Amino acid sequence: MIFCILLFVFMGSVAADNSSLSYEQEPERSHRLIINQHEPFNAETGVDDLSKTFLTPSEIFYVRNHGPVPALQEPEHFNSTYMLQVNGIVESPFNISLGALQRFPEKVSMNATLMCAGNRRTEMSKIKTVKGVPWGPGAIGNAEWTGVPLWTLLSIAKADLDNPNLHVEFSGGDVFEGTTHYAQSIPMYKAGDRKGDVLVAWAMNGQPLTLDHGYPLRVVVPGFIGARSVKWLNRITVLDHESQNRYQQKDYKLFLPSVTWENVDPLWNITPALTQLSVQSAITEPADNSTIMHGSPYTIKGYAQSNGARITRVDVSLNNGITWQAADIVYQEKKGYDNRYWSWTIWALPVAEFPSPCVIVCRAWDTSANTQPEAAAHIWNLRGVMNNAWHRVHVHDDKHA
Structure with missing residues (x-):
């Protein structure tokens, strides 16, 4: 019954248009963050603040960006104008506004830790130089996230949640190298699993997401590397293959210590993308x-x-x-x-x-x-x-x- 109601209310042919995103403004940030890179902005929580509280305050939660932070020109209208697309290999693709998403009866809150795959990278750099943001132990944080379970949206779109060969791609509003949008995918076994607890979230620690943390929408993929929890979410696409985005195919992969930048090229395509975090x-x-x-x-x-x-x-x-x-x-x-x-x-x-x-x-x-x-x-x-x-x-x- 609930699927019939939701389909009647939210399905439609109106194209999602998030053209109100620009790339100039910089959000306010806490002086307590340790800045590791100014452009794009990347900062971690200081050790003095880590583990002081079970939930990390949003203002000192680590920030990982791959490109400039999108600036929102008219956020006061986002409840009706910011649209999320759900499409791809589904029977019933649909678009839904932020406001409509927030009225879902399936809204839940969940505590989850996010951690960048590069957390503690500086320790590896002391052994031999590596490429990447020089993270200490503070590229990690724990927060309460509020949103709608991803499996609910995939069910409404009539995706095959039991197909182990499918992937779910998340596209964000940030760009890198001028024109390419950041996107990542996760296997359907995680995306479609009720106990996988993947959320399409609009709130963090009881407040709307900050711009640095993905306002107005982001994905939270608990237990997976932070790169998969895409911010400024505007599209969810079911695919029969992994995302082809550069950060899925040419980054966040683990190689032997003997692999260097001179011999890595043949290995990118045959090395699996990182998914679950290690202890x-x-x-x-x-x-x-x-x-x-x-x-x-x-x-x-x-x-x-x-x-x-x-x-x-x-x-x-x-x-x-x-x-x-x-x-x-x-x-x-x-x-x-x-x-x-x-x-x-x-x-x-x-x-x-x-x-x-x-x-x-x-x-x-x-x-x-x-x-x-x-x-x-x-x-x-x-x-x-x-x-x-x-x-x-x-x-x-x-x-x-």
């Missing part, structure tokens, strides 16, 4: 190269996450991995045995007498006993993606503190 953890307090007085009390803090699996343990070493102890789980969503733990886990380890100078190391484990490799050198790759090696922080002694 990850990082130390947020203290920061690397901090000074802590020997013998003083101190609480080490950090985050951990997987691709939907629950984090079961975080190990911390105060002697560069020689001996370990289990950290306390400070905050973790309770979802039983359902592998839909899309949010990060916040952890802490109180130390009564800090052994400065030392090297702190952390590693996480999930319900499948997945853990992190010991060294970034073992997983180095020319793009510096998916660095989930043990995270190390060097601490110095201040005898005069």
Whole structure:
């Protein structure tokens, strides 16, 4: 019954026209963000702010852009003028306005962590230079997202949600290299799965999306690399192949350490695009190269996450991995045995007498006993993606503190 009502209200032949996007204005941004690139704008959350709260405030949530941020000329009219297309290999393609989408009875809110595949890239650069935005451990954040489940829209369009050979492409309003729009796709097994929890979202932490985070619409693909969560969404297309966008075909792929820019070309087409995130953890307090007085009390803090699996343990070493102890789980969503733990886990380890100078190391484990490799050198790759090696922080002694 609900599909009949929605089809009657929202189907039509009116073409989606989002021509009110331009590419000149720059949004307001918090001074607390660490800017890694000015054009296009890319910034991460500082370690002082990471893991302080379970939900990352929108103003300090990391920003990943591949091109200039679209500026909205008349956002006050977007409820009626901003149109989302759903088309491709579907029986009933349709267009829907932002306002109509927000009136869907299937509206849901969900907590989920997004993380750039290049998070912690700078550690790989210390081994050998890689190409990409120089991210530290702050290209990650956790937020509450509100929107409509993607599978609902695909069902209305009568897409084949059970076809393992289909892909769903998301096209955004941002452009790179002058004319090419950013687009990404995910397999139908994720897009059409009710438990995949992919959202077409218009709100973040209870407020409309900010321009930096995709206003007025974005996709949130929990458990997948952040590149697939396309911002400024204006079209959803069901395909019988992966997106051919450059950032799907010529980026976000993982190669052997022996692969260089001189011999990589034949491998792009035969190497699968990255999808799910690896198990990850990082130390947020203290920061690397901090000074802590020997013998003083101190609480080490950090985050951990997987691709939907629950984090079961975080190990911390105060002697560069020689001996370990289990950290306390400070905050973790309770979802039983359902592998839909899309949010990060916040952890802490109180130390009564800090052994400065030392090297702190952390590693996480999930319900499948997945853990992190010991060294970034073992997983180095020319793009510096998916660095989930043990995270190390060097601490110095201040005898005069």
